[in-house]
Amino acid sequence: MAGSGQLPGVRNAVALLHRLAASPRPLTAGALSRALSIPRSSTYLLLQVLEDEGLVRRMPEEHAYTLGLGAFEIGSAYLRHASLEHLARPLLARLARRVGETAQLGVLHGNETIYLLKETPPHPTALITEVGIRLPAHLTASGRSMLSVLPFKQVLAYFAAPGSFPRLTGSGPSTARELHQLLREDAARGWAIERGAVTDGISCIAAAVRDGAGYPVASVVVSFPSGRHESHLDTIASDVVAAAAELAHRLGAP
Numbered sequence: 476m477a478g479s480g481q482l483p484g485v486r487n488a489v490a491l492l493h494r495l496a497a498s499p500r501p502l503t504a505g506a507l508s509r510a511l512s513i514p515r516s517s518t519y520l521l522l523q524v525l526e527d528e529g530l531v532r533r534m535p536e537e538h539a540y541t542l543g544l545g546a547f548e549i550g551s552a553y554l555r556h557a558s559l560e561h562l563a564r565p566l567l568a569r570l571a572r573r574v575g576e577t578a579q580l581g582v583l584h585g586n587e588t589i590y591l592l593k594e595t596p597p598h599p600t601a602l603i604t605e606v607g608i609r610l611p612a613h614l615t616a617s618g619r620s621m622l623s624v625l626p627f628k629q630v631l632a633y634f635a636a637p638g639s640f641p642r643l644t645g646s647g648p649s650t651a652r653e654l655h656q657l658l659r660e661d662a663a664r665g666w667a668i669e670r671g672a673v674t675d676g677i678s679c680i681a682a683a684v685r686d687g688a689g690y691p692v693a694s695v696v697v698s699f700p701s702g703r704h705e706s707h708l709d710t711i712a713s714d715v716v717a718a719a720a721e722l723a724h725r726l727g728a729p
Contacts, residue, residue, distance in 0.1 A: 484517075484521070487511070487513050487517065487518075487521055488521050488524070488525060490511050490513070491507055491511065491513075491518070491521055491522065491525065491531075492525070492530060492531075492542070492546060494507055494510060494511060495507075495531065495540060495541060495542050495546075496542055496546070496688060496690075497688060498541075499626075499688075499689065500539075500541075500626060501534045501537050501539035501540055501541040501626075501628070502539055502540060502541075503537075503538055503539045503540070504518050504519055504522055504540065506539075507522075507540070522540055525543075526540075526543065528545060529543045529544055529545030529546075529548075530542070530543050530545040530546045530549075531543045531546070532544070532629075532632060534628060534632070536628070537628075541626075541629060544584075544585050544633075547583070547584075548584070558725075558726065559580075559591070559692070559693060559726070560580070560591055560592055562722060562725045562726065563580045563591075563592055563693070563695075563722050564592055564594070566695070566718050566721055566722055566725075567579070567580060567592055567593075567594040567695070567718070568594045569718075570594070570695065570697065570714060570715065570718045571594040571595055571596050571697075572596060573714055574697055574699075574704075574711050574714055575596050576596060576697050576698060576699040576704075576711075577593065577594070577595045577596070577697065577698045577699075578593075578594045578595075578695065578696070578697050578718075579592060579593045579594075579617070579695075579696050579697075579698070580592040580593075580693055580694070580695060580696075581615070581617035581618070581621075581681070581693065581694045581696060582621075582692070582693050582694075583612060583618060583621045583622070583691060583694075584609070585612075585633050586611065586612050586613065586633040586634050586639055587609045587610065587611060587612055587618070588609065588610050588611075588612045588615045588617045588618035588621075588694075589607070589608070589609050590606055590607065590608050590610075590617075591606060591693075592606065593606050610643075610673060611640075611641055611643070611647075612633075613634065613639075613640060613647065613648050613654050614641075614642070614643060614647040614648075614669065614672040614673055615669060615672070615673055615679065615681070615696075616666075616667040616668055616669040616679040616680055616681035616694075616696055617667075617679065617681040617694040617696040618694075619657060619658060619661050619667040619669065619681070620661060620666060620667040620681040620682050620683045620691075620694045620696075621683045621691035621693075621694050622654075622658055622691075623658040623659075623661035623662040623667060623683070624662065624683050624685060624689065624690075624691050625690075625691065627655055627658065630654070630655075630658065631651060634651060634654070640654070642672075643672065643673055643674075644671055644672060644673070644674070644675050646670075646671055646672045647669070647672035664712075665682065665712075665716060666680055666681065666682045666712045666715060666716055667680070667681050667682075668680050668681075668708070668712075670701050671701060676700060676701050677698055677699070677700060677701060678698070678699060678700070678701040679696050679697065679698045679699075680696065680697050680708065680711055680712050680715050681694045681695065681696035681697075681715065682694060682695055682696075682712070682715045682716040682718075682719035682720075683719060684719045684722045684723045684726070685723050685728060686723070686726065686727075686728055687727060687728045687729060692723075692726065693722070694719065695715050695718045695719040695722065696715070697711055697714075697715050699711075
């Protein structure tokens with residue numbers, strides 16, 4: 476526990492990260508100090524180091540802290556190298572066969588979506604979202620499905636820099652307000668859909684894969700020509716949501 480062992484500073488830093496990871500909202504230094512029985516002065520020093528390393532992000536408006544992009548990158552790297560791709564591949568292959576369209580796995584990297592896996596039916600639709608491609612998260616169904624389950628203040632931190640809302644085809648959100656409205660709709664629906672924001676004539680439906688704490692670790696997405704499945708989008712969405720839930724279960728989420 477915090478403060479024990481030969482390296483109390485390291486243990487305390489790890490304890491802070493675990494506490495932030497378990498919290499659905501940012502925590503103040505005082506709350507962290509009380510919860511972990513770490514002196515307040517030591518807590519501030521540790522948080523400063525963790526912030527400098529990108530593992531913690533300070534939310535100035537709330538005078539509180541949350542996990543930073545560095546922590547997400549470490550977690551994503553573990554999942555990619557350990558079990559995420561291995562566990563997801565058969566689910567994506569089954570989903571691609573079921574709906575007859577391309578199925579992919581994406582992860583969130585700040586304000587970008589990175590695609591890790593791709594499974595195709597016998598006659599796939601041509602896409603630009605190949606494995607390894609990075610795309611603006613606010614334009615992709617994959618990215619929005621993951622952003623929609625995060626606190627919006629955290630989302631705003633990802634899109635704080637000037638020029639954070641590029642467009643590829645002339646459609647898609649171009650402001651934080653527009654993105655917020657779309658994410659609210661995605662969250663209420665339980666899945667995200669985009670039509671032509673990345674590739675003209677191509678639509679995508681995606682659902683987030685959540686870990687045990689509800690944090691989005693990946694997304695499952697199906698892509699298809701716009702208009703092809705308009706009469707049964709809900710059926711495709713149900714299949715995508717089911718695949719995401721199954722992957723979450725295989726990763727250990729309840």
